Amino acid sequence: xxxxxxxxxxxxxxxxxxxxxxxxxxxxxxxxxxxxxxxxxxxxxxxxxxxxxxxxxxxxxxxxxxxxxxxxxxxxxxxxxxxxxxxxxxxxxxxxxxxxxxxxxxxxxxxxxxxxxxxxxxxxxxxxxxxxxxxxxxxxxxxxxxxxxxxxxxxxxxxxxxxxxxxxxxxxxxxxxxxxxxxxxxxxxxxxxxxxxxxxxxxxxxxxxxxxxxxxxxxxxxxxxxxxxxxxxxxxxxxxxxxxxxxxxxxxxxxxxxxxxxxxx
Amino acid sequence: xxxxxxxxxxxxxxxxxxxxxxxxxxxxxxxxxxxxxxxxxxxxxxxxxxxxxxxxxxxxxxxxxxxxxxxxxxxxxxxxxxxxxxxxxxxxxxxxxxxxxxxxxxxxxxxxxxxxxxxxxxxxxxxxxxxxxxxxxxxxxxxxxxxxxxxxxxxxxxxxxxxxxxxxxxxxxxxxxxxxxxxxxxxxxxxxxxxxxxxxxxxxxxxxxxxxxxxxxxxxxxxxxxxxxxxxxxxxxxxxxxxxxxxxxxxxxxxxxxxxxxxxxxxxxxxxxxxxxxxxxxxxxxxxxxxxxxxxxxxxxxxxxxxxxxxxxxxxxxxxxxxxxxxxxxxxxxxxxxxxxxxxxxxxxxxxxxx
Numbered sequence: 001x002x003x004x005x006x007x008x009x010x011x012x013x014x015x016x017x018x019x020x021x022x023x024x025x026x027x028x029x030x031x032x033x034x035x036x037x038x039x040x041x042x043x044x045x046x047x048x049x050x051x052x053x054x055x056x057x058x059x060x061x062x063x064x065x066x067x068x069x070x071x072x073x074x075x076x077x078x079x080x081x082x083x084x085x086x087x088x089x090x091x092x093x094x095x096x097x098x099x100x101x102x103x104x105x106x107x108x109x110x111x112x113x114x115x116x117x118x119x120x121x122x123x124x125x126x127x128x129x130x131x132x133x134x135x136x137x138x139x140x141x142x143x144x145x146x147x148x149x150x151x152x153x154x155x156x157x158x159x160x161x162x163x164x165x166x167x168x169x170x171x172x173x174x175x176x177x178x179x180x181x182x183x184x185x186x187x188x189x190x191x192x193x194x195x196x197x198x199x200x201x202x203x204x205x206x207x208x209x210x211x212x213x214x215x216x217x218x219x220x221x222x223x224x225x226x227x228x229x230x231x232x233x234x235x236x237x238x239x240x241x242x243x244x245x246x247x248x249x250x251x252x253x254x255x256x257x258x259x260x261x262x263x264x265x
Numbered sequence: 266x267x268x269x270x271x272x273x274x275x276x277x278x279x280x281x282x283x284x285x286x287x288x289x290x291x292x293x294x295x296x297x298x299x300x301x302x303x304x305x306x307x308x309x310x311x312x313x314x315x316x317x318x319x320x321x322x323x324x325x326x327x328x329x330x331x332x333x334x335x336x337x338x339x340x341x342x343x344x345x346x347x348x349x350x351x352x353x354x355x356x357x358x359x360x361x362x363x364x365x366x367x368x369x370x371x372x373x374x375x376x377x378x379x380x381x382x383x384x385x386x387x388x389x390x391x392x393x394x395x396x397x398x399x400x401x402x403x404x405x406x407x408x409x410x411x412x413x414x415x416x417x418x419x420x421x422x423x424x425x426x427x428x429x430x431x432x433x434x435x436x437x438x439x440x441x442x443x444x445x446x447x448x449x450x451x452x453x454x455x456x457x458x459x460x461x462x463x464x465x466x467x468x469x470x471x472x473x474x475x476x477x478x479x480x481x482x483x484x485x486x487x488x489x490x491x492x493x494x495x496x497x498x499x500x501x502x503x504x505x506x507x508x509x510x511x512x513x514x515x516x517x518x519x520x521x522x523x524x525x526x527x528x529x530x531x532x533x534x535x536x537x538x539x540x541x542x543x544x545x546x547x548x549x550x551x552x553x554x555x556x557x558x559x560x561x562x563x564x565x566x567x568x569x570x571x572x573x574x575x576x577x578x579x580x581x582x583x584x585x586x587x588x589x590x591x592x593x594x595x596x597x598x599x600x601x602x603x604x605x606x607x608x609x610x611x612x613x614x615x616x617x618x619x620x
Contacts, residue, residue, distance in 0.1 A: 161317050164316075164317075167364050
């Protein structure tokens with residue numbers, strides 16, 4: 001079906017509505033003004049200097065980065081194992097287990113945050129690095145289970161069955177046959193998990209204690225004052241997300257894009 | 266190398282009997298085909314032998330070893346699926362090397378055996394290709410080489426020719442048969458294609474609704490079908506119902522007598538005569554023998570010509586002859602006849618599975 005001019009107009013208007021605020025933030029981050037102004041009176045990199053010159057921001061950036069890498073790798077390993085069990089396993093109630101892994105994605109984040117807060121307090125991990133890591137893993141795992149689960153489901157099970165008959169153990173089949181064929185999906189899942197952790201703020205506010213991540217510091221800063229440094233940080237976060245999505249796009253391009261990867265064949 | 270024994274093997278999925286009480290022995294080196302329509306349970310039998318699904322009853326023995334509770338890895342079987350199920354990320358060499366590699370064989374032995382197996386399926390020079398770069402026929406040969414390179418006890422083939430076009434299929438049939446005879450390996454093939462079954466097999470099992478209808482050599486199941494299902498599934502068959510006249514033949518309701526041996530069937534008992542179309546001769550209307558009929562349809566098949574006839578004896582009759590042998594046009598009145606030894610009589614109780 002060919003879209004008419006009206007449809008095209010609505011699409012463009014929607015896109016502008018969605019993208020324009022982001023572009024304004026990016027533009028303001030390069031402003032020379034000492035308060036938030038649009039359009040910027042002049043160009044400068046002073047807010048980037050103020051960000052990288054402030055050890056508290058740099059420390060938050062390091063914390064965020066380490067946390068994102070650690071939690072996404074743990075989520076990738078655990079989520080992939082869970083996806084394999086859910087798709088190929090014979091366990092009764094697999095649907096329920098699947099739904100349980102998806103819950104953090106569907107429930108309001110504030111509910112997950114309160115739940116994590118209470119649970120971590122109960123086991124004495126509230127405000128600890130391990131507790132923060134665990135909560136980020138819980139939030140990232142749905143993306144991994146979703147993407148990797150679809151990839152396993154669309155991989156012909158008979159190929160694994162043949163591997164069994166050829167003498168390969170289950171571990172050999174997973175390592176030598178299944179995983180090499182899942183590489184693009186594993187990479188997509190890992191990047192999604194990385195972004196999910198890097199952008200996370202609500203749950204972190206509840207459970208991080210003294211640990212400062214970039215989004216958490218941004219939130220706390222904004223409560224006190226509106227400082228243009230925020231726009232520089234926001235621009236960095238946007239750049240990271242855009243690059244990550246571009247990477248996923250490149251990885252999955254040969255297979256018809258992320259949507260197709262997630263929906264299956 | 267070894268025989269396969271089925272001892273009361275059964276598989277149920279809930280209330281559905283996929284395989285019922287299968288007991289038979291496949292001797293060492295035999296090429297046995299399991300033939301049946303889709304849903305007859307033939308693929309289930311293959312999966313049971315491969316260990317991909319557990320049976321709900323009975324035992325399976327391969328080379329004298331009870332494998333009923335063994336994992337697929339321990340059964341020493343080579344399996345080829347219709348989809349070939351090649352490893353898409355590995356080239357031809359590493360696909361074929363896979364069963365040897367997972368067994369931790371030394372590199373030099375793997376190289377020798379894979380080279381020999383690829384030569385055996387005429388794929389030398391293709392070792393570094395990926396499966397996606399091969400034609401269907403080549404992929405099929407890679408799957409075969411991978412299935413026999415580690416010298417399994419038996420070979421299992423699940424419609425391995427189903428995805429090939431007709432001409433290629435006939436070539437591969439000849440090759441497959443030669444390969445199997447060379448290797449001397451007990452082979453179980455599953456198919457719904459009766460021509461494939463007839464041309465490849467030492468023996469055929471005809472399966473319907475999970476139950477074995479007949480087992481026998483190709484000419485046994487074709488010429489002397491055990492029941493109407495087998496007669497109808499293996500090619501076209503003329504089926505004429507009537508009552509036995511002991512020592513003379515079968516009396517049709519319309520009064521004609523189909524002369525044939527009555528093999529001890531009781532006088533007056535109902536029975537069905539089976540006559541293959543290629544055994545039916547067309548005679549001029551004036552001939553003094555046979556059943557009167559009128560040509561309704563004339564089907565030209567190249568190597569064969571087939572006539573569909575409305576007969577005075579009731580049901581439609583089909584006659585077939587090599588191209589150029591017979592002559593009849595639509596609407597012609599003819600008489601049809603056959604030799605008494607070309608008639609196979611089914612007693613009444615063999616009708617059951619016809620539905």
